[in-house]
Amino acid sequence: MSVEAQQGIATPRIPAGLGGLLPALILIGLFFVVPVLALLLRSVTDPAPGLQNYAALLGDGTYARVFFNTFLVAAVVTIVTVLVAFPVAWMLAIMPAALASILFGIIILSMWTNLLTRTYAWMVLLQRTGVINRALMGAGIIDQPLPLINNLTGVTIGMVYIMLPFMILPLVGTLRAIDPMTLRAAALCGASPLAAFRRILLPLSLPGIAAGGLMVFVMSLGYFVTPALLGGTSNMMLAEMIAQMIQSLLNWGLGSAAAFILLVVTMALYALQLRLVGSKRAVGGA
Amino acid sequence: MTQAFLSIRKLRKAFGAFTAVHDVTLDIPKGEFLTFLGPSGSGKSTTLYAIAGFQDPTSGDVLLQDKSLLSVPSHKRNIGMVFQRYTLFPHLSVAENVAFPLRVRRRPEAEVKRKVADMLSLVRLENFAERLPAALSGGQQQRVALARALAYDPPILLMDEPLSALDKKLREEIQAEIRRIHRETGVTILYVTHDQEEALHLSDRIALFRDGRIEQIGTGEDLYLRPATDFVAGFIGNSNFLATEHLETIDGAATVRLADGSLVSGINANGSFQRGQKTRLMIRPEAFRLDQSPNGAELAVEIVDVAFYGERRRIVARTSAGQEIDIRPTSSAAATHEASPGRRQVFFDPGGAFLFPA
Numbered sequence: 001m002s003v004e005a006q007q008g009i010a011t012p013r014i015p016a017g018l019g020g021l022l023p024a025l026i027l028i029g030l031f032f033v034v035p036v037l038a039l040l041l042r043s044v045t046d047p048a049p050g051l052q053n054y055a056a057l058l059g060d061g062t063y064a065r066v067f068f069n070t071f072l073v074a075a076v077v078t079i080v081t082v083l084v085a086f087p088v089a090w091m092l093a094i095m096p097a098a099l100a101s102i103l104f105g106i107i108i109l110s111m112w113t114n115l116l117t118r119t120y121a122w123m124v125l126l127q128r129t130g131v132i133n134r135a136l137m138g139a140g141i142i143d144q145p146l147p148l149i150n151n152l153t154g155v156t157i158g159m160v161y162i163m164l165p166f167m168i169l170p171l172v173g174t175l176r177a178i179d180p181m182t183l184r185a186a187a188l189c190g191a192s193p194l195a196a197f198r199r200i201l202l203p204l205s206l207p208g209i210a211a212g213g214l215m216v217f218v219m220s221l222g223y224f225v226t227p228a229l230l231g232g233t234s235n236m237m238l239a240e241m242i243a244q245m246i247q248s249l250l251n252w253g254l255g256s257a258a259a260f261i262l263l264v265v266t267m268a269l270y271a272l273q274l275r276l277v278g279s280k281r282a283v284g285g286a
Numbered sequence: 287m288t289q290a291f292l293s294i295r296k297l298r299k300a301f302g303a304f305t306a307v308h309d310v311t312l313d314i315p316k317g318e319f320l321t322f323l324g325p326s327g328s329g330k331s332t333t334l335y336a337i338a339g340f341q342d343p344t345s346g347d348v349l350l351q352d353k354s355l356l357s358v359p360s361h362k363r364n365i366g367m368v369f370q371r372y373t374l375f376p377h378l379s380v381a382e383n384v385a386f387p388l389r390v391r392r393r394p395e396a397e398v399k400r401k402v403a404d405m406l407s408l409v410r411l412e413n414f415a416e417r418l419p420a421a422l423s424g425g426q427q428q429r430v431a432l433a434r435a436l437a438y439d440p441p442i443l444l445m446d447e448p449l450s451a452l453d454k455k456l457r458e459e460i461q462a463e464i465r466r467i468h469r470e471t472g473v474t475i476l477y478v479t480h481d482q483e484e485a486l487h488l489s490d491r492i493a494l495f496r497d498g499r500i501e502q503i504g505t506g507e508d509l510y511l512r513p514a515t516d517f518v519a520g521f522i523g524n525s526n527f528l529a530t531e532h533l534e535t536i537d538g539a540a541t542v543r544l545a546d547g548s549l550v551s552g553i554n555a556n557g558s559f560q561r562g563q564k565t566r567l568m569i570r571p572e573a574f575r576l577d578q579s580p581n582g583a584e585l586a587v588e589i590v591d592v593a594f595y596g597e598r599r600r601i602v603a604r605t606s607a608g609q610e611i612d613i614r615p616t617s618s619a620a621a622t623h624e625a626s627p628g629r630r631q632v633f634f635d636p637g638g639a640f641l642f643p644a
Contacts, residue, residue, distance in 0.1 A: 182375060190361050204377055
């Protein structure tokens with residue numbers, strides 16, 4: 001009865017609201033839902049109806065390697081990004097606000113700088129005759145140039161650089177919410193700096209690490225430019241493979257299927273993130 | 287005084303050109319409840335932080351049982367501390383917060399369990415063991431903080447204004463709790479507060495800080511009844527200061543002339559004064575009486591306002607020199623009833639009044 005009563009109150013509002021929402025719904029439907037459905041449709045109809053595109057992608061060793069490599073790169077990039085971002089975020093969280101906002105400005109500015117420019121800059125730095133190799137050889141530290149480009153190392157360096165702001169920003173928010181006195185209290189309780197980090201700071205910053213980490217991981221899965229320019233042919237990622245399938249092989253069905261798999265994985269991870277962040281909130285608010 | 291348990295030796299702390307603590311020297315016997323009292327910025331918290339190891343002193347030393355603490359990092363000092371803000375670990379339950387110092391010390395599980403149960407019963411929070419700190423009131427959180435700070439039997443417990451975030455009723459409740467815990471555990475407590483009532487209520491001794499120095503150290507009674515300086519007299523309890531001129535002092539009993547020309551004799555003189563020197567006569571509001579008493583000095587005033595404060599009345603009066611004074615007579619109710627606006631004489635015992643340089 002109470003459910004009916006609630007519906008009775010709620011129903012008169014819906015038509016009025018729906019009318020106002022209509023333009024937005026049309027926009028979302030036309031530009032977001034329809035293309036995804038078209039992608040799905042194409043992946044099961046091109047060249048012939050059936051699941052053969054998915055069977056080919058999931059059954060073939062070459063494609064499996066690309067999937068594996070995509071996840072490997074995304075995982076390595078995420079881990080390295082967390083390791084680099086944490087100390088930076090901690091410094092930003094505890095330094096005076098005026099200085100922190102300047103550094104924030106610099107980080108944001110780097111996000112706004114053209115992606116291609118930044119990736120080419122890394123090519124210049126990392127190549128065999130690049131700045132880093134020449135400096136190291138000039139200093140006598142190495143005899144042969146280090147292979148820093150066209151491999152996993154190059155992709156990791158380039159992508160970590162691009163992903164850092166997406167990790168730092170949520171992490172600073174989480175770290176700022178931690179009272180520094182809590183760490184002093186931990187010290188007086190007998191916790192060494194390492195123990196205080198492991199038992200207090202790390203658990204308290206996990207929501208930020210989870211939020212930033214999943215964002216970086218999901219973005220890395222679908223990344224194209226940086227892996228294409230800094231990676232090698234032996235560790236191709238999914239986005240590159242899709243580009244090849246469509247541009248070079250003109251195999252729209254296979255490309256659509258690969259894109260759809262990527263979309264499903266991304267959405268699954270996003271749902272996981274929502275669950276994690278949601279449950280953290282619930283614990284914090286209890 | 288018994289042998290010093292904790293010793294502070296010529297402790298100095300400078301922040302650039304500003305010196306927060308000037309050569310503070312202090313001996314604290316085992317089991318004492320000593321309060322650092324003073325206005326904000328008087329150096330009391332800085333001194334406490336030097337003991338905790340949060341700030342390295344510029345010079346001087348802190349000795350615990352004759353061993354210097356200065357080269358020992360905070361986490362190895364084995365000192366308990368309760369902070370002004372609630373510093374419980376928000377992701378750990380009440381029981382795990384109390385267990386934390388024992389876990390980082392890698393004590394056996396059975397001992398941890400037993401100690402946590404003991405501590406929670408000490409602060410009367412046995413039924414809250416599984417709660418998260420956010421589900422507790424401010425007073426309960428400070429009691430958990432107290433349990434956590436005592437769980438590892440530290441020789442010293444530092445408390446940095448632990449009650450300042452609580453409302454008056456809760457404050458009084460936790461004060462009683464702290465007194466009881468001090469009695470039951472015998473731990474040496476160093477307590478920082480700017481609230482003189484809290485200091486008087488809790489402490490064995492009070493060190494009154496002013497501008498980075500200890501102005502006076504003694505029991506609450508010492509500071510209240512025998513203030514060494516006018517600052518102490520003004521900070522502890524309520525005081526009236528009357529402008530006077532010193533005439534003579536014989537055997538520590540001074541005679542002064544009030545602004546209206548009347549003379550008062552038999553006053554406690556702090557230090558020596560010249561004839562004709564400008565002085566300030568301190569009289570506690572509760573030292574005034576409305577009825578004549580033997581050996582009583584008198585003061586002509588005009589009563590401006592009488593307010594009822596429950597246990598006593600507070601009278602605002604004005605001297606003939608135009609200075610407002612605060613009178614809270616402890617005399618019988620009958621005499622208090624006589625207080626009504628208008629001119630009259632009030633009386634005080636000159637032996638309970640103090641003379642300070644102006």
